[in-house]
Amino acid sequence: MRPPLKFAVIGIDHNHIYGMINGLIGEGAEFTGWATSAETPLSQCQRFGESYPDVPMVEPDALLDDASVQLIVSAAINDQRAGIAIAAMQAGKDAFVDKPGCTTLSELEAIRECVNATGRKWVVCFSERLQVESVTLADQLIREGRIGKVVQTVGLGPHRHNPSLRANWFWQRLRYGGILTDICAHQFDQFLHFTGSTQASVVTAHIGNVANPDRPDFQDFGEVLLEGNGGRGYARVDWLTPDGLPTWGDGRMTILGTHGTIELRKYIDIAGRPGKDHVFLADQKGVEHFEATGAGLPFFGKFYTDIIERTEVAMTQAHAFLATQLALQAQAKAESQQ
Amino acid sequence: MRPPLKFAVIGIDHNHIYGMINGLIGEGAEFTGWATSAETPLSQCQRFGESYPDVPMVEPDALLDDASVQLIVSAAINDQRAGIAIAAMQAGKDAFVDKPGCTTLSELEAIRECVNATGRKWVVCFSERLQVESVTLADQLIREGRIGKVVQTVGLGPHRHNPSLRANWFWQRLRYGGILTDICAHQFDQFLHFTGSTQASVVTAHIGNVANPDRPDFQDFGEVLLEGNGGRGYARVDWLTPDGLPTWGDGRMTILGTHGTIELRKYIDIAGRPGKDHVFLADQKGVEHFEATGAGLPFFGKFYTDIIERTEVAMTQAHAFLATQLALQAQAKAESQQ
Known part of the structure; x- marks a missing residue:
């Protein structure tokens, strides 16, 4: 029996969010709540809500304040992902963000500092x-x-x-x-x-x-x-x-x-x-x-373990940083x- | 009835020579004689001679001196192709060489000068x-x-x-x-x-x-x-x-x-x-x-016509130069x- 893993979602603006959530649920993680930006079209919110009818839509702060949530998952609008990931890590949670993980080199620097300061993980879902x-x-x-x-x-x-x-x-x-x-x-x-x-x-x-x-x-x-x-x-x-x-x-x-x-x-x-x-x-x-x-x-199973065990088998932190840095530099x- | 086109070969060191010759013969051109370097392995000469049993192997100068030959075809060793093409053009013939047409930028410059001075063609067989x-x-x-x-x-x-x-x-x-x-x-x-x-x-x-x-x-x-x-x-x-x-x-x-x-x-x-x-x-x-x-x-038929009519339908002179120049610059x- 695996130790429990509870996650919440902040930002559903890209459809990749479904693959990210379903990969975690498939490993037995528990999806506890979701939030998204005021910009997310209502139709998208409705479709998302119908896909996970038992999971409540709540205010983002409620998810960040919930000590039982270990992981924040985000496919927010690209330029919002860095802020969400940093807020998650500062609240003591790991961050699992859709690619691109952020949109500027200064955001990447801020994420790097936050990872170093908090010891939390910042993992990018390179779905391809x-x-x-x-x-x-x-x-x-x-x-x-x-x-x-x-x-x-x-x-x-x-x-x-x-x-x-x-x-x-x-x-x-x-x-x-x-x-x-x-x-x-x-x-x-x-x-x-x-x-x-x-x-x-x-x-x-x-x-x-x-x-x-x-x-x-x-x-x-x-x-x-x-x-x-x-x-x-x-x-x-x-x-x-x-x-x-x-x-x-x-x-x-x-x-x-x-x-x-x-x-x-x-x-x-x-x-x-x-x-x-x-x-x-x-x-x-x-x-x-x-x-x-x-x-x-195999990614999602390893990632689940990485969160629980604080290992880096699914993806090293250095890999997520380097891949993103190359993209921004290019x-x-x-x-x-x- | 097409006007006649007689060609000779100097240099059979790459097997591409067969495609070049057969393409021309297929259009009705007449293969009149061949020569190659002393370095070409005997077995290669034998095989070539057996492929074209009616075509005599002669000295290169005899081919260059033969006023009835309009085109010299070459798949000599790469670093010999420029010299053969220049000799052919100076003898009043067009040159059709396997790729690479030459191996240095100074050779390419010499070929360009020779084309300008003689009005002859230098065409490279980009077989791919x-x-x-x-x-x-x-x-x-x-x-x-x-x-x-x-x-x-x-x-x-x-x-x-x-x-x-x-x-x-x-x-x-x-x-x-x-x-x-x-x-x-x-x-x-x-x-x-x-x-x-x-x-x-x-x-x-x-x-x-x-x-x-x-x-x-x-x-x-x-x-x-x-x-x-x-x-x-x-x-x-x-x-x-x-x-x-x-x-x-x-x-x-x-x-x-x-x-x-x-x-x-x-x-x-x-x-x-x-x-x-x-x-x-x-x-x-x-x-x-x-x-x-x-x-x-369609290349060989157009090339045949280009030689007879002095047109540039099969390949422009500028194209052969630019493709080769890019290769040497790269x-x-x-x-x-x-």
Whole structure:
């Protein structure tokens, strides 16, 4: 029997909140209450309330004051996440925030100081790794030595921007943080993870608006080249997924090793096999396709334990900081060259 | 009835020579004679001679002195190609050379001066575009407007290095020219072609030796980020194709447009459909797979005409120069950061 873990939610502005909550509930954590900003559309609040009918909506302070709550989970508007995480940690709770964990380098510095001062955890939900079963399988193949030493990753992260469904903040640079801060956050995380890098820097970064001239503050294209102490990485992200693609994005991760390659077609094997989480391996012996559905998502179980045991198995604090720092540095670098 | 075109070969050191010759013969050109360096292995000469039993092997000067020969074709050792092309043009013939067209920027300058002085053509056989039917189909889909305006290309060009089959020059930096000069040449060509760029620069470039420590002069990894007046491009090349892959490399080209994407799986649909030249389109209407085999290779017919008519339909002189210049600049940039 696991020790109990009670969590509350502050900020439901991105749908990622469902995956974060359900991952914790799946491990037996107890969802005790939720709050969100006055900006969150009523329809979104209603849908959320109906999804968790037994969990009360209360004032955020009530959640922070509740000593039985150990963890605050947030998918608030991007520029509100730092403040919520800091308030949570100052109230003696760990913070589990949707990516991007924050939108400026000074916010990141404040979070770092708060972690150091409080001893609390700040963990970012990089869902394109932590909630993708093909990643679990790739990790296993790499551990088995199937591709030798990882030397590089290429990540392609197209997204559909669904303009009619988006709130105003989605289009405002200061609120969403820029494309490299926001959706490319996943790519920095995966690059560090697969190359095993604990130090890394941005070689070059670029952003653009190539297809949304009516939204001048929006960035629909971004790319970054990375150098780490475990390997190199390139990533491209965009908001250009065409309407005809049956998923929100043909997210791919190609992992190059000294003796083989792994390709993850995470969400679709385009015009090919049904389903998601397709893994393609080429190694010294041959070529193999794996269906990774069922490989499991070990993150949430480990994270639960990390909170209880004060360990760092699911994600090190240093990893959450470095992935976020790279994203913010890349964003700043790209914008300085505009 | 086409006007006659007679060509000769000087330098058969890379197997690409067969594709170059057969493309020309397929258009009705006449192959009149061949020569190669004293370094070319005898077995290679024998095999070549058996492939074209009616074509005599003669001294190179005899080919250059033969006024009936209009075109010299070369897949000599990389560092010999510039000299052969210049000699051909000075003898009043056009030059059609395997990539890389040359190995240093000063050679490129000499070629440029020779083209200007003689009015002859210097055309580089970028086979990963010119001899790939999936490219023909992609060109057609782009012309039809299926993906809107092209904004970026990502090219992955893994190669198998087959160490037991390679001559000494293959491992020597000064002779092969470096990995970005050599196999990445294809990528510069494709980037310019698909983005329609007529001006471009190297943002950043990198080379490494990650899996061949016993060959210190060899570069088995290279990458480059490009910016053009028609779009952006990233390319990664390597000599790390694992033995288990049934082809020499899982060459891919992803073309991102404002309204769709095209992916070319040129040589293999890994662990999937048989054959080569697979094209995947995602556009506003849906997702589609095309078998491009049979789409044709228009390059050689156009090139034949260009020689006769002195036009530039198959490839502009400026394109051959710019693609090669980018490769040499990228190589220099990467090596200066080593």
